[in-house]
Amino acid sequence: NAGVTQTPKFRILKIGQSMTLQCAQDMNHNYMYWYRQDPGMGLKLIYYSVGAGITDKGEVPNGYNVSRSTTEDFPLRLELAAPSQTSVYFCASSPRGTFSYEQYFGPGTRLTVT
Amino acid sequence: AQSVTQLGSHVSVSEGALVLLRCNYSSSVPPYLFWYVQYPNQGLQLLLKYTTGATLVKGINGFEAEFKKSETSFHLTKPSAHMSDAAEYFCAVSFSTGTASKLTFGTGTRLQVTL
Numbered sequence: 570n571a572g573v574t575q576t577p578k579f580r581i582l583k584i585g586q587s588m589t590l591q592c593a594q595d596m597n598h599n600y601m602y603w604y605r606q607d608p609g610m611g612l613k614l615i616y617y618s619v620g621a622g623i624t625d626k627g628e629v630p631n632g633y634n635v636s637r638s639t640t641e642d643f644p645l646r647l648e649l650a651a652p653s654q655t656s657v658y659f660c661a662s663s664p665r666g667t668f669s670y671e672q673y674f675g676p677g678t679r680l681t682v683t
Numbered sequence: 684a685q686s687v688t689q690l691g692s693h694v695s696v697s698e699g700a701l702v703l704l705r706c707n708y709s710s711s712v713p714p715y716l717f718w719y720v721q722y723p724n725q726g727l728q729l730l731l732k733y734t735t736g737a738t739l740v741k742g743i744n745g746f747e748a749e750f751k752k753s754e755t756s757f758h759l760t761k762p763s764a765h766m767s768d769a770a771e772y773f774c775a776v777s778f779s780t781g782t783a784s785k786l787t788f789g790t791g792t793r794l795q796v797t798l
Contacts, residue, residue: 573726602785609692611773611788612727627785659726671717672786674726 570595573675575660581681582650590645590678592660600663601643602672603627603635605656612659618643650682685710685776689789697797702746702761704792706774709755716757717775717786718748727773733757744768769796 576591594601599620604612614627618637632654634646643662647654657679661672690705708714715734719727731742738750744767748759757774774789 609790611687611790612786613788614785617785661727671729671732674719674728676726677724 572596573660573662573673575658575675575678577678578676579679581683582647584650584652584682586650587646587648588650588680590647590658590660590680592643592645592675593641594643594660594662594673595641596662596664596673597640598662598664598673599640600665601637602661602663603633603643603645604659604661605629605654606659606677607656615645615658647680652682654680655682656680685714685787687774687776687787687789689772689774689792691792692790693793693795695795695797696764698766699763702759702764702768702794704759704772704774704794706748706757706759706789707755708757708774708776710776715777716748716750717777718742718746718757718759719773719775719788721771721773721791723770730759730772764794764796766796766798769794 573594602617603615606612613629616635618624624635657677659677660675663670663672686709688707717732718730720730721727731740733740733750741747746761771791771793773791775786777786
């Protein structure tokens with residue numbers, strides 16, 4: 570199993586550009602999550618999904634959109650990039666949402682908006 | 684709302700010394716607690732977790748943590764630090780909220796191991 574994969578690893582965007590961060594998992598997990606990590610701030614939840622077709626906002630959803638058309642994929646869309654979105658983005662998945670299950674993380678995407 | 688506080692953003696220890704990384708939480712319901720480790724330029728990896736049962740939890744790479752309800756703490760320890768332990772460590776708390784549980788992370792503690 571590849572686990573959770575993310576592409577691209579790095580990206581530089583200009584202000585106002587759009588892009589999609591890709592996330593895929595091959596563990597047949599129902600639950601998937603997007604986090605952003607900023608220095609000294611820990612990880613903040615952006616969006617999450619409990620299954621195909623179902624998504625919900627996390628702590629910091631503004632400026633982002635998600636979709637979940639399949640169990641495997643959970644892309645994160647930035648419509649109008651802003652410098653405040655410079656961050657490292659992590660995708661994670663878990664087999665179900667009960668709190669005893671750990672989340673499995675991808676390697677991250679480092680995004681710079683200039 | 685639940686929250687997690689990690690005391691000390693940077694901790695430096697000598698190789699072979701005790702590692703102690705502190706984590707305190709607040710939660711209105713019984714928490715489930717996690718420690719994750721992040722090596723440079725990598726994603727997070729689970730070290731250990733507390734769900735129910737024994738309050739002393741053993742994890743990978745010789746780490747362990749003890750859940751102390753009276754102190755609302757879940758400190759991470761390792762008797763003897765190794766150079767390979769240098770990384771960032773995150774404490775996280777979770778509880779079920781309807782359809783999905785979500786993790787609330789602390790701000791992280793960077794562990795430096797010196798010769």
